[in-house]
Amino acid sequence: MTEPDAAAALRLDLHARALGDMSSGKPKRLVRALEYQAEDLAPEAMDLATEADFLSVLRGARATDQLVEMWRKQLTRWDYHENALWSGHPPRTDGRRAEAYALLGVGEETGKHLDTLVPVSKAAGTVVISTEHKLWYTPQSLQGRPWYWPAYRRLLTEKGWPEDVVAGLDEATDRVVERLADPTAPEAYQSKGLVVGYVQSGKTANFAGVIAKAMDAGYRLVIVLGGTLNMLRAQTQRRLDMELVGRENIMRGGTEYESDYADDPAWSQGKFAAFGAMPSTLGAFDIHRMTTRDVDYQSLQQGIAALESDKQEPGLPLCHPRNLHRAAARLMVVKKNSTVLEKLVKDLRKIQTPLSEIPVLIVDDESDEASVNTSNLAKPDAERTAINRKISELLRMLPRAQYVGYTATPFANVFIDPSDTEDIFPKDFIISLPRPDGYMGARDFHDLDSDLSEEERTFANSNEMAHVRSIVMEDDEDDTCLERAMDMFLLTAAMKLYREDKGGLDDRYFQHHTMLIHESVRQDDHRELLARVTRLWWNAGYSGAAGRDRLRTLFDTDVAPVSAVRADGQSVPASFEDLAPYIGPAVIRIGGDDKPIIVVNGDKDIETGEADFDKRSIWKILIGGQKLARGFTVEGLTVSYFRRRAGNASTLMQMGRWFGFRKGYQDLVRLYLGRQEAMGKKEIDLYEGFEAICRDEEAFRAELAQYSVTVDGRPQVTPDQVPPLVWQHIPWLKPTSPNKMYNSRLVTVRSPGEWQEPTAYPTKTVDLRHNTNLWTPVLDGLSAESTRLSYRFAEKNVTHRFPALTGRMGSRELLDLVSRARWGAPSQFAPHLDYLREITMSEPAQVDDWIVLAPQHAQPGKRIRLGSSGRTYSYFGRDRRRAPLFGAISDVKHRAAAMRIAGSLTDSGDATVEGLVAPRRGVIVLYPVVESAHRTGLGEGDSLDPSQVVMAFGFVAPASARSDDGRVLRFTTVDSSQEGVAIIDTATGATSD
Template sequence: MKINDPQYSALKNIIVSFIDIDVNNGKKLEFGNIGSYVNKATQFSGLTVDKDCYDSLISDMEYQFKVFHTPGCCIYDDYDDPHSWYNNSTDAEQNYFWLRYRQYLTYHSSIDLKSINLLDEETLPRIMNCLGNPQEQFEGKRLVRGLIIGDVQSGKTATYSGLICKAADAGYKVVILLAGTTESLRQQTQERIDEGIVGQTIRKDGKGTKNYRVGVGLDNKELKATSFTSCANDFIGDHDKISTSIDAHNSLILFVVKKNVSVLTKLYNWLHDQNVDPVFGYIDTPMLLIDDEADNASVNTKQDETNPTKTNAIIRKICNLFKNASYVGFTATPFANVFIDPESVDSMRHADLFPEHFIYTLPTPSSYIGANKIFYEDGERFGNLRYINDIDEPDYSSEEYKDAVENNIDALNDGLFYYKHSKNWHGTTPHSLRESILCFFLANVVRDLRGQSSAPRSMLINMSRFVRVQHYLKDYVDYVYDDFTRDVRFNFDEDSKKNKNLLLYKELNKLWDKHFNNIKDISFDRVIKKSALMAATEKIQVLVVNSSKSSSKLDYKANPNLRVIAIGGLALSRGLTLEGLLVSYFYRNTATFDVLMQMGRWFGYRFGYDDLFQIWTSQTSARWYAEISRAAEELKDDLRNMYDQHLTPKEFGIKVRDNCEELQITARNKMRSAYTQNVRYSYYGNIYDTPYISLNTAQNTENLNAIQSFTTSMLQHGWSLNFADRWRYNDKDINDPKNGASRFFADVPKEQVVELLKHIQCSLVNMNFNVTNIIDFIQDEETQNVELWDVVFEGGDSNKGYPIEGLEIIKCTTRYICCDNRKVIQVSSRRRILGLREGKFALEPADLNKAEEACRSTWISEGLTKAEAEKRNIPLRAYFKYLPQRKPVLIIMLVEPTPADKDKEEPKRLQNFRKDLGDDMLVAFAVGFPGVKEAESAKTYKVNKIYYDLYMQDEVEQEDGDEDEE
């Protein structure tokens, strides 16, 4: 049976029945057990399924039951507090808001029942117990501050809407929701709050406004929430002059406002003037402030902490108006938040927005498609990635470019699109953009043929922050769309066989073979029919969506079946949802973790078309996204480890992964504390290499000379070479000229290693191979087990021997080299020169077995079966982490660059490098240290960061008279 067979739905129902029976009997559904239910159902029905069908059934069950791999986790400021004040009562009277919202989610959202139950019974009660008890009596004022970390496009809105409901039922009377920095996003958020909590909405209707019931209010029962903002208006105009107060309303009071100083100031003035008790100087009403996208605009970015930014200051002032307040930040990119200084000493001492009291990570469902599934080479959806490789970036160091910048003109105004274009760019768009648009058309047809014709779908084009350029791109997209639909309407015949000689037919056929070869349930013959093409594309709209006054709006309420190609910049990067996102064309060079992740609108749930969506981006951006994903995963791992050790948010020395040197964690102005803080760092238990080589070949020559001097000295003083792979060549002749394998000097004193390190130069882009820091670490009195070293010369697959006297017998390695927009040469496409074997160098078989057994034991203790642990490859670092008594190792690798591809022209920078290098070998290094647990925090280093010319910070949206910049 295949996916498109009629029996597929019947088999799905059988599987669901088997799962429901077990779940209702109290059995927990685990991800690893889903396959057994599929097998049970196929046996019961007598049906057989192919692999694609089997995988699809697994995916469907994951989505329907939202099987969670990663549990939620919370760290607290006080672990002695039981955090149990909240009673998750089921009483209908006490749960007015939540029960209505739960019913709304059940019948009017795509969220499945299992996820709703998890939200109700676990996630929200745990968050509620982190907040201040609204019924508690205490002296003075209290402000609880916390942070909730989710995933981009993962359903945070449903979580904070549910939190508002439970908070209101528990006794919170005022809720302030900060909904981004743009009006379009605020309106989208207001719309969802109206539907899920308020029950009515106010919209503009002609010259006036119209009030009508929506969502939870359609039951026509009493409404118990009052919103002081609406889809028509933020808290603007004369709102701060309203002659009423919180106490005058016997209902929940809601404000959905932008993070805009003017708006927030009006809200502060009204709260202060109409509601503060003149005797006590505060508002004695429990208040919950939810800061959506809390890393954006809320963070104090001033260098001088006594003068915080106005947005940050006004948020804090609003919180401090209330006797009992809780501030909860929601974000998928917490990198800026965790760098807030927890020891601010301004006039409101310790009152910054640092999440002092708790940090909670939301659970991640297995059906969520995040960066690890897309941008890791072994990710489930790595095949959905398309590289934009037809844009050749100009030489930003050229005199022509420098003169253009100095004179404020665009020297390449009429050229092919490139990163640092000006606001007046009107050149040539890359062919890959047309290709991606046509892929969007084809993907629309596939969804229609799958019976999903009523579902909205969209394409994202994010190439420029300039409004004028966005409109120029729209003109191009309009041309492609009009030309396509005109060609299909007037030149195509319903009989596809008659169209085979048409240029468009041939182009679509080529694209189908190139980009849709994974689609098994729909054939190209069905897709290419004239009627199918026209039905799928004739209602597509092309819109520019930004924060300018001329921006179009994505109104899914008015048009729930909207098919759109949305062109924009920052407005498409923060919270705005693109329903049914099928194709993303992303070519931006923003180099910060948080902004890049928010630009990834393609993350989320793609049920029914997870095999169909495509992401078009540069290899550099794809590499950055992989780095960001690792950073985020390690951040969450750190939080779980913190919980195990009962560490508090203040004690959390956030260790954000920063191995990708050209990629910043967050904008410079959000990292003011990080620059001055010392970070504890240890080299123990791992190995670090140098995948980047300086463009200055003189440094490479100096490294070759240093290796020659070191080798000559060692041989003259009686050191002899040994096979580095002892277990493999123990019985071989070390002087056999036919054996070019790796050799090493054993028991080299650290003084000689340090002397060699002092004479080598490595690109600063090799963040973890900072020679100065390594030498300091080796020479520190507290550093253990570094007195004697193994120095390895790694052998490889080249026909050329080491051009070092005394080492000629060892063969060089060969590696692919490339050079993109950075001022370095990258050795290998993986950004690591090491494989798995380097950790084994100079070890005895007994040591190898010890490390491998320890590693597998750790995996088994973490939940893997013995069989699963046996199948895994032992990682490189295991041979250091689990061997505290091994000697440290310095690996030297001489690399023969692979010849240039004759069919592909290399960048001029790389051509010049090859010319300057001549016949010399490239020199790369690696250094590994034993896993000495007792001394892991032996040395403290300052974090240093290098910024590249290509860095272009995404600024707060601004608009001049010509609407040039978004």
């Protein structure tokens, strides 16, 4: 080893030791820590124990250098630490990092170089809605005991997970575990919570981390409810076995070849976690698996010995620390099946150890499916649904059981009756996980809030143009669209082979490449579809002139232009001729075994292969229904052909198997989607449906984030007050079943600087006429000509423009008007009215006046005559989702200018808009709405009776109109003696929004 190499190795050792001493605590004086460690190393180590030496290395370092990676790991931990008592700044902020440097005692230049090499992550953190809880899960309480979490953390790092992602997982799992009950507490407490992720976004990694930390803390029986299908249960079991349980716990003294994973390539390749020996011989505890990859829970042989927990000290309860931390843990991954769960319940009843002494963690994967009770218990003789009844029975039997549900579609769970103590309502916490980096979700297939016209959209600036292809029904009668989708599947296969060969920014091997065809859940339909797809594949003529001409055209018009602007450094062939040599190998990779198609639907007569991505590389077309519609990960999914309809948002979103991580091939992902299919008398559009779900989901998460901030150390909102935060954007797609939509009642919604939009307008003609007559004088008082308003989003290079008539109202004038307005569901607007009254009548008032905007259509048409003045105004065609509620009424491009005038956005770049900005000023935006029943035969400038117009509006209160106490919401219940009981508007049957 040369002298520089020797010095570099010594420096690495020195810094590793110093940072190791700080790894679980706060930053300490760096030079002092280096000098202390240098005493135990070679004499020359003292020369390296200086900031000057460290700075000299940083000046010429690269981000990938070993020393930088070491510091990246530790700085990221400090950046992410949620409860850092040594810091007065929030996680992931420049202030937090600056405090770390100050405690380390490093100079300004050293800090600047570290910031350049290891930038502060500004990623969103975990959002928590929670009741107050006892602080028990602390580093001090766990001192010396963690075993499975550190091992899991190391495994993820070795797999190449970025340190900030691992740190984010560490922080998120802490938020869950600290809200469980202390497993060693003398008194039993049963916590129930919900973790909300994204579809196909890595929720399993989160609950694997929660299980690891919970076991380390003392939970000794872990029951994972792994979906309703064998394939999903098996996939979950393997993931936990590979990353958490480990080889030694799986073999339990047996040979490699006796393992149930002997035929799994990852087992022979050494990808399963390993500890070197049984954990119990290394000072930890073992995990006993009660289920395997292929075998669900079965009634135990030889009585129930396998579930017994031997006490080291019989005179103490099992949950006492002297017993608990010496006992082995039990893990089972159980299918949500009432028969399987009944076996488990019977075995638990036979255990000699009192069940009240066993700390149990129940993790419910896809908790909104099957677990939720759908029977109305208020009806006489009503019983819970079978699976919900068994889960309730488990919770009743196990006083120390903690229930944590995981889902990407939480609406069914939050609408459970909170007062039903036997149910799974997340009474203690709801945790929303941040969107992971590199994740493709609904937003990545839509152009939300884009103001670009159709002519301005390109493959570069439009997600829809880049990734979404419409299934045109007329063309699909002769399978034209399906054939084109299959051609795309082959082309993207060839592109992956090209990238494997040519390398690039992400030189990788693509183990799986799949296409999913999802048209129906009916097995009979799958038979017909299998015949169609088989015929199309073998008649495609990919080796002949006709097939190659189709592929060339598709490459030149679709693949090449999209990848040219979205490949993100991946290799892209310059022409079809460069890609052509890879098409033949791609055909062989997919259909060389004469089985290009796998049917996954449980029909043994037509299932053509096993979709087990763990055992082999799969380059196939998959046909399926319910089995592929929820939870199960379709690896390598690149092309999706989707025509399946659904009646609610939760079901439709879970069918989005094309969501997930597409490292190295995001530009190749294509979604072929049915558009405007007939559903009864309505026309629906699946693309519109997914866009609405995306908006619903983002609105819900934004609400959770807003109300998660504590005030004076107390939560603004508890889980039983969450249902009003659920939105619905389009009429035909409800969040979940109406019989699950219980609710609390909002009294006040404080919304300074935020767009608010009531939708519960009346249906009675007398009320509609009353409202129109209220607002008509305001319309008559607006400017004679429209003014063009705009707002430029500089960071997105997008401008929202629209013409509008303008005017002004005094604050008390507006309050008087909206106080006299009539509503179809008064409870919806009442919380907003309470806030408007609060900011208008306060001393001093928090609002001086309101700018009134009436957006006008840029093109002729859609104008009606209102009032006695004979003026015409643009109207908006909208329909109710269900009486009395409309969906969204406003146009998104109207909102930014209004929010700027109210002071919640920065400079608009529009002099006209800036001229309207004033302190303590709000904005009202008027929308004369004409429903479809009155639009038939309506001509340009026709008069309408006031009873045929819905005078809708949105508003933005002044951004400065905030409450002194910082609270945003105020709630009440119908019966205040039953705090937490779910409430609906009993007069209208509508839930409060």
